Amino acid sequence: MPYLIGIDLGTSATKTIMIDENGAIVASALQQYPMYQPQNGWAEQDPSDWKDAVLKTIKEVVEQAGVEKEEILGIGLSGQMHGLVMLDEKNEPIGKSIIWCDQRTEKQVKEMHEILPLSKWLQITANPPLAAWTAAKILWTRDNEPEKYQVCRHILLPKDYIRQVLTGEFATDVSDASGMQLLDVKNRCWSDEILNALHIDKNLLGTVHESQEITGTVKKEIADICGLSDKTIVVAGASDNASAAIGTGVVNDGEAFTTIGTSAIVYTHLDSYKEIPEGSLHICCCAVPGCWHTMGGPQSAGLSLEWFKNNFCTDYDVEAEEREMDVYSLMNEKIDRVPIGSDKLIFLPFLMGERTPHMDPKYRGAFLGLNAVHKKENLLRAVMEGVSYSLADCNNILKSIGTVVNSMRVCGGGSKSPVWQKIMAALYDCDIKTLKQEEGPAYGACILAGVAAGVFENIQKACEEFVKEDKTIYCNRNDMEKYKKYHKLYDRFYEALKDEFGLLADIDE
Numbered sequence: 001m002p003y004l005i006g007i008d009l010g011t012s013a014t015k016t017i018m019i020d021e022n023g024a025i026v027a028s029a030l031q032q033y034p035m036y037q038p039q040n041g042w043a044e045q046d047p048s049d050w051k052d053a054v055l056k057t058i059k060e061v062v063e064q065a066g067v068e069k070e071e072i073l074g075i076g077l078s079g080q081m082h083g084l085v086m087l088d089e090k091n092e093p094i095g096k097s098i099i100w101c102d103q104r105t106e107k108q109v110k111e112m113h114e115i116l117p118l119s120k121w122l123q124i125t126a127n128p129p130l131a132a133w134t135a136a137k138i139l140w141t142r143d144n145e146p147e148k149y150q151v152c153r154h155i156l157l158p159k160d161y162i163r164q165v166l167t168g169e170f171a172t173d174v175s176d177a178s179g180m181q182l183l184d185v186k187n188r189c190w191s192d193e194i195l196n197a198l199h200i201d202k203n204l205l206g207t208v209h210e211s212q213e214i215t216g217t218v219k220k221e222i223a224d225i226c227g228l229s230d231k232t233i234v235v236a237g238a239s240d241n242a243s244a245a246i247g248t249g250v251v252n253d254g255e256a257f258t259t260i261g262t263s264a265i266v267y268t269h270l271d272s273y274k275e276i277p278e279g280s281l282h283i284c285c286c287a288v289p290g291c292w293h294t295m296g297g298p299q300s301a302g303l304s305l306e307w308f309k310n311n312f313c314t315d316y317d318v319e320a321e322e323r324e325m326d327v328y329s330l331m332n333e334k335i336d337r338v339p340i341g342s343d344k345l346i347f348l349p350f351l352m353g354e355r356t357p358h359m360d361p362k363y364r365g366a367f368l369g370l371n372a373v374h375k376k377e378n379l380l381r382a383v384m385e386g387v388s389y390s391l392a393d394c395n396n397i398l399k400s401i402g403t404v405v406n407s408m409r410v411c412g413g414g415s416k417s418p419v420w421q422k423i424m425a426a427l428y429d430c431d432i433k434t435l436k437q438e439e440g441p442a443y444g445a446c447i448l449a450g451v452a453a454g455v456f457e458n459i460q461k462a463c464e465e466f467v468k469e470d471k472t473i474y475c476n477r478n479d480m481e482k483y484k485k486y487h488k489l490y491d492r493f494y495e496a497l498k499d500e501f502g503l504l505a506d507i508d509e
């Protein structure tokens with residue numbers, strides 16, 4: 001029987017799964033790694049951690065499944081977007097990767113605005129210059145670490161570095177390449193005009209492919225390490241969000257999902273290219289050939305919850321162990337007992353600056369309305385609510401451009417939370433649908449591999465057959481009215497504090 005492997009190179013961990021030709025998950029493995037923050041607003045990861053995690057988890061799923069290596073026909077890659085991986089002439093990573101949520105590139109973003117008018121950026125790259133996207137990170141490195149840039153021979157995105165490790169090929173796919181700000185997003189190819197304007201050599205970049213195209217086969221030495229055949233194909237794959245769209249079956253015009261991982265994204269599928277006024281939502285190519293998608297959301301979603309848990313809730317680990325439960329289930333239980341509005345407490349979830357809708361790398365997080373009555377649980381609930389207000393702001397932008405989502409599928413670690421599901425339903429004013437397959441990006445990557453290997457006819461048919469809805473969480477209108485009051489204040493707080501956060505970021509120590 002044919003088997004397929006899907007890899008999701010997430011920010012918190014790599015998740016690798018194997019499915020059979022009926023779409024059933026037969027094996028899965030996960031390996032976590034750290035994020036380094038050498039300075040306020042910076043975020044890096046070590047490509048060697050990614051490589052170790054991928055090789056180890058592939059080996060694990062192959063062993064778990066116990067199938068013949070020749071039966072494993074293909075590997076699909078998906079991963080965190082925008083990260084800058086630079087390789088030297090020996091194809092070794094030059095230092096750590098500056099990842100998507102790093103906010104050090106404010107100066108470079110300003111320069112990008114000076115180099116070309118906003119209208120040009122929107123026309124070609126479909127997005128305004130963004131601090132989190134790869135082009136600004138390349139310029140930052142060239143300005144600040146020229147010795148690294150000089151020895152750089154290849155520029156890759158995180159999942160594409162993994163492709164290089166597995167196959168030796170330098171390639172990317174249209175969805176992930178869209179997040180580099182170097183792609184002509186409408187025409188799905190590198191933009192010579194942008195590359196020339198930024199003085200970036202096209203030879204540094206990999207070849208661009210549609211997500212379901214084959215980009216190589218697994219190298220013999222890697223095949224031997226992982227227990228694979230060297231005939232196993234590796235497909236172009238997709239960004240984590242574009243791959244999650246396939247994994248959640250969001251592949252037809254107007255369909256939408258929300259993912260809550262380290263970041264969170266509200267995603268909608270577009271059958272045809274659409275310009276978004278002022279670039280208030282991101283537009284990227286999607287993994288379905290000839291289609292695009294919108295996305296927007298807070299940088300620090302699960303990251304905010306994780307930050308609070310790790311710094312202030314170590315006692316929960318003890319309690320969870322005593323009660324023989326998962327620490328997130330315990331947190332959800334505690335959050336569920338706190339009333340809507342967290343007893344008049346609002347959290348601004350901008351721990352790593354803000355992206356959609358405000359695009360402000362200097363913004364920071366805050367708890368507003370703290371009172372002696374508050375307990376830790378109030379703060380935890382406020383974190384979840386704050387992230388959800390930000391997601392609702394993105395959904396409201398969608399409404400303003402005529403896209404009304406009536407049914408929102410969910411994926412990502414945070415979306416497993418029943419409390420978060422209820423909050424989303426109330427704030428979006430729509431049904432939330434959980435799925436039987438919760439693996440989102442990794443599942444989408446398996447489907448892409450299956451299409452390339454000829455196991456599945458096409459992406460849509462595979463989604464129709466395998467991706468099934470599970471529970472529906474309905475919008476509670478009483479809750480919605482309560483949240484509305486807090487949401488309005490949340491938006492006012494954002495405006496009120498914008499300039500002060502800029503001053504705080506600019507303090508010279």
Ligand SMILES: Nc1ncnc2c1ncn2[C@@H]1O[C@H](COP(=O)(O)OP(=O)(O)O)[C@@H](O)[C@H]1O
Nearest residue numbers: 010011012013261262302306328412413414417
């Ligand atoms: N049951 C849960 N309730 C709430 N949040 C959760 C739960 N499980 C995981 N998370 C959050 O989900 C995040 C991890 O999700 P994941 O989709 O694996 O992220 P990534 O792709 O960024 O690695 C963590 O930051 C954690 O805060």
Ligand SMILES: O=C(CO)[C@@H](O)[C@H](O)COP(=O)(O)O
Nearest residue numbers: 010011080081100261262263
């Ligand atoms: O920056 C973006 C999308 O623009 C993020 O979605 C990253 O792709 C990271 O994803 P997670 O690790 O949070 O899933």
